[in-house]
Amino acid sequence: MLYINDQNWVKFAYEDTDLGYPAVVSVVIHEVSDDCNGEAVQASISENDTVYVGITAQSPSGKECKVQFSHIEYCNESVKNFRKGI
Numbered sequence: 001m002l003y004i005n006d007q008n009w010v011k012f013a014y015e016d017t018d019l020g021y022p023a024v025v026s027v028v029i030h031e032v033s034d035d036c037n038g039e040a041v042q043a044s045i046s047e048n049d050t051v052y053v054g055i056t057a058q059s060p061s062g063k064e065c066k067v068q069f070s071h072i073e074y075c076n077e078s079v080k081n082f083r084k085g086i
Contacts, residue, residue: 003052007031013058 003009011027027035057067 001052001054001056003054004049008049011056 001009001011007029008031009029013025013027014022015025017023017025025035027033055069055072057065057069
């Protein structure tokens with residue numbers, strides 16, 4: 001998640017889709033919400049903004065889920081196909 005304030009943030013989710021395989025989807029909040037299951041994701045952020053970067057998990061069904069993140073790395077590499085996650 002990239003967070004500026006309550007009205008400006010973007011979330012990228014890795015989830016099962018109706019396409020038959022997991023995919024990266026995005027939700028962009030810029031005063032209103034919009035989501036996308038596209039081939040590419042781009043977020044433009046002004047260099048004047050303070051941006052918080054974080055990793056989160058959610059449980060869309062059920063009461064809770066337990067998640068452990070490990071081996072997290074930030075890198076500067078291009079993704080060939082966001083829909084397929086490669």
